Amino acid sequence: MANKTTQIDPADPRRKTYLQMIKLARDNRWVGCPDIFGNYLIIAICWEESTFMNIPQVGGPAMGFGQIEPDPLTQMSKKFGLGLRVEDMQRNMKVDGTSIEYVGRALHMLHDNLIALAKAKGNVVANPFMATLNGYAGNFGEFKAAWREQAINCWLKFESIQRNAQHVVLQSEYVPNKDAVRQGLFDGTPPNRRAKGATWDALADNVLAGY
DSSP states (O other): OOOOOOOOOTTOTTBOOHHHHHHHHHHTOOTTSOTTSOHHHHHHHHHHHHSSBOOBOTTSSOBTTTTBOHHHHHHHHHHTTOOOOHHHHHHHTTSHHHHHHHHHHHHHHHHHHHHHHHHHTTOOOSOHHHHHHHHHHTOSGGGOOHHHHHHHHHHHHHHHHHHHSOEEEETTEEEEOHHHHHHHHHHTSOGGGOOOSHHHHHHHHHHTTTO
């Protein structure tokens, strides 16, 4: 992931609505993704990383809803025996469902690899959940940074709001209520990109279309 400061276009036609993301996450969840990484977390990651757009990173190598970089793609291909080059996987990610699936695969790969690496050294990962999120954010070693911590906190806050919200049935989906999602979208946006006003209202309104 990269420190994103690019101005957001609230009307970008490439952006999915929240309800579309709910369906994508449900229908394309990677079957092997550990249960601790639920769909609401995957949605939260995709919101912070790309504001629900399946696009290449602006000025960088990452791609997809979850802005996955080349190195994790290489590790995923190896772990899951896909036999694919990075270019092949990036091409696959142009399909929305595959882009979502790869977020789950990335979390699964990082989780298992971190535990295996620690075990090989005779150690135990104290908190595999947080270790995996830090791995996804690149928040370790010389790359550890406050903005990466903020991104992780945004993921956790948005996930918690969705999970704990009063739910409603909408378009045959059981989803958090509109006010909760709107608050989650705001809290799930890093402070350097978070500012209420006309632009924010237009962005939230577009993402909440269908409610």
